[in-house]
Amino acid sequence: MGNSESRGVTHAQASAFLLREDEYLILAHASPDGDTIGATYALCLGLRALGKRAYVSCSDPIPERYSHLVLPEIPAFEPRVIVSADIADTQLLGTANSVYADNVALCIDHHPSNTLYAKQVLLVPTASSTCEIVAELLKELGVEISTEIADCIYTGMATDTGCFRYSNTSAKTLRLAADMIERGAHAAAINKRLFETVSRQRLAVEMLALQTLEFYLDARVALIVISRDMRAKTGAAETDMEGFASLPVRVEGVLVGVVIREKEGGVYKLSVRTNNGVNASAICAHFGGGGHVAAAGCKITGTLAEVKTAIINAAEKAL
């Protein structure tokens, strides 16, 4: 691991670097979200518009909800330069792409936790999303923002800001989103797809999960349990399970919200979300987990009653 000064590059330096070569492989992180998909696709389309050959690789399949972003197939080639986007750590490359861990020439990212694994890092921790950084980079590269690129950038920005709801949304973020709408981004359709449409299975499993909502420690801690049985009963797919983590912490007065998901063999996966600066990462550290101040995760093995007691005790210490 180098230090940020030796590896950090500016938009102009990253742009000069990208103009130099002609063949690029761009890596998205495993379990891909809208930001890594939008950023890699936008960069790829931009480099192609400049006459270069480029393609995107992800260790996992692209979820159906991002199928509005399309990257035309091109004939196979052996890329000379590897770029990663929105990947803070080589562990996030996933199984298939882990072979590239030591050979990333340029990493474009907004995560403050970036481990600086790449030879050059365009890291902008104040950016709401990696797509916000890529948009500026494309401008620097002289790429005209097409409707397709605008859709990619908008998708990543909307994903990482909760559709401009979270505190990472700056005036600059909103103006860039406005630019993307003017370049033809299908904002309303994308928002509907990402933030409104729910499957019947999702609604059904949410109803079952909400029935398990319990409050502890003067209702400062709220728990929801999602059993394997609930998924079986409702036919909910893994993609129907997204976004549950933030449910209990949304309840008025709750400081620590926990979603306990039953996995196989007595293992429970816990998602902890907090308000008012309570340290979710510290709570999860008791069980070998971690994350950010407001959002963290861990795994605990035991009976459901044991798991509940353990997490409530850990939460009490953090309050």
Added chain:
Amino acid sequence: MGNSESRGVTHAQASAFLLREDEYLILAHASPDGDTIGATYALCLGLRALGKRAYVSCSDPIPERYSHLVLPEIPAFEPRVIVSADIADTQLLGTANSVYADNVALCIDHHPSNTLYAKQVLLVPTASSTCEIVAELLKELGVEISTEIADCIYTGMATDTGCFRYSNTSAKTLRLAADMIERGAHAAAINKRLFETVSRQRLAVEMLALQTLEFYLDARVALIVISRDMRAKTGAAETDMEGFASLPVRVEGVLVGVVIREKEGGVYKLSVRTNNGVNASAICAHFGGGGHVAAAGCKITGTLAEVKTAIINAAEKAL
């Protein structure tokens, strides 16, 4: 009712009119939402900043969730001019303010269904919110946007665009929201308050309501019923009932989503939301109601079974 040509005024004309007098009563609509509160408060603060006397009146109390918007009390006076904001029809003045129905000098609104009841109407149907119109009007009036005004405008814009999610969000909308953030609007805190925090009562009543979810016409129509009993059982306040209207239409494949709320004396209040351009306003017009293409409302009297049959038949005609 006159026609729009004789009553319609431009921002400049409305501004000139507002500069002429010195004492204003500004009316918000009954069951006030973020847009009517934000628009009336912002205009009131703006007129006061110009040295005029102004106050806001609403037939109903301002809900707790908008308590971040504050309008300092001033000594009572008999206002000379009455202005309304975000009020499409005099019926929406509510009981207490209905006395002003024939004396509104200027109405500022964005609803295409505005009945042109006022002597002058600043109507901008392309604006996402009345707050968007008021922001431009304040600029025309030469009012400096204070942090307090920015909070008001931002609140109204966020309310009516579902935090910039809906199709009424234009590039212009996002740029104006960016301006408000630069003027000090507490966007993240407002968003959390409006779009994330839910009361325990709200969650409880939502669970009961979701259990009534029914699908008709090949699952293109979805209905939810909220009985008076549900509110009584859960202790949900009126403010806990907001936002239900959009629930059924979010389900994948649904084109017409209806929330049927039981009122007193066999009266049901219906909120109709649609996807893919199905005309909600036309559906509600069958029952003397109206609204926008994607969002409309009406009242039907009868048994619950009769109400369901009536709205399903009306929806079928619109599909």
